Amino acid sequence: MRRFFAAFDREQQALTDLDRRSGDGDFGANLRFALGRARTALENTASATPGDVLDTVATAFLHTGGTSGPLFGMWFRQLAKATRAETIGVAELARGFADATATVQRLGGARPGDKTMVDAMVPASEALAGASGSLDEALDAAAAAARSGAEATADLLAKRGRASYVGEVARGVLDPGAVTVALLVEAARTR
Template identity: 80%
Template sequence: MTSDTMDAADTRAWMGRFFAAFDRERQALTDLDRRSGDGDFGANLRSALGRARAALDEAPTATPGDVLDVVSTAFLHTGGTSGPLFGMWFRQLAKATRTEVVGVAELARGFADGTATVRRLGGAGPGDKTMVDALVPATEALTAATGGLADALAAAADAARAGAESTADLVANRGRASYVGEVARGVLDPGAVAVALIVESLRG
């Protein structure tokens, strides 16, 4: 990754860091989902990332978008609600990054398009205790960035993590956690935490 752009190799490295971060945090994500949902979040993501790993070993990838298409397809073939939503988010990000190198503008456009798609399909907004609570601030940070790529990614990562942490104080209005109401207050939303891991991994 140069100071201002990233290419397909950089995007593969990003996914590798995310896979490793998920491996470290999988049990914690599962525990969060068990406390607020049906407990299958970690297993579903593990399945998706296992398919993504295998497919990336075989797929030719000339652009960042090619890499993200592979990851998108893996998520879209995952059970549950979150898998397809992550898949559509990655699909929109892939569409915005189909050039040999991309910078802040392309990533911001992809984040914005992906987040809008997730909101439309899932019907959730900020404050509903879902992945959107991390996606929206990360998108806003990238869109507002005026410096180089490293600074923009750092701002997006910090915003995503703050958004994920904010879900502890919320009562869910969407998703499985909405079924348990106050019982899930104090519990981080696992989808938002997963978004934070994705964006933090992008920073490197």
């Protein structure tokens, strides 16, 4: 999570700018609040499994405003359930991503092509499900798929979320939720 915290710190203004151009502009502030709570909670934790860390992050996101915060919270919560062991393999991670992504889709009603975080979650999940190599190779494939999915949102007309209210104005703008998913998966890589 430290790598994601650092990536978010670097990209917070860019994410806020994306949301300002396609939504209500509160995305970066809401994520900063959630991640601040998560950092504080994790600093006060002696040692934890990956599942414990993800559950702590989930709780922080679930107490965040906006729509994206609780959706990320549920995503992390489902991912935490699949990562309770000390070591995580490709199969466990793939199952966790699939369950977490399905939960976000069910709760938020988004599908690939709707210009939401799901546009990065689904390709990352599919890349993990199809991975046959090492965990590092699987995460590399998932990160590339998430980034590609996030970049493709620029060409989409939003069908869900705040960006759907502004129609064509948001075309050409990346979805900040999808970009955040790409940052998360990229940060999860171990190399």
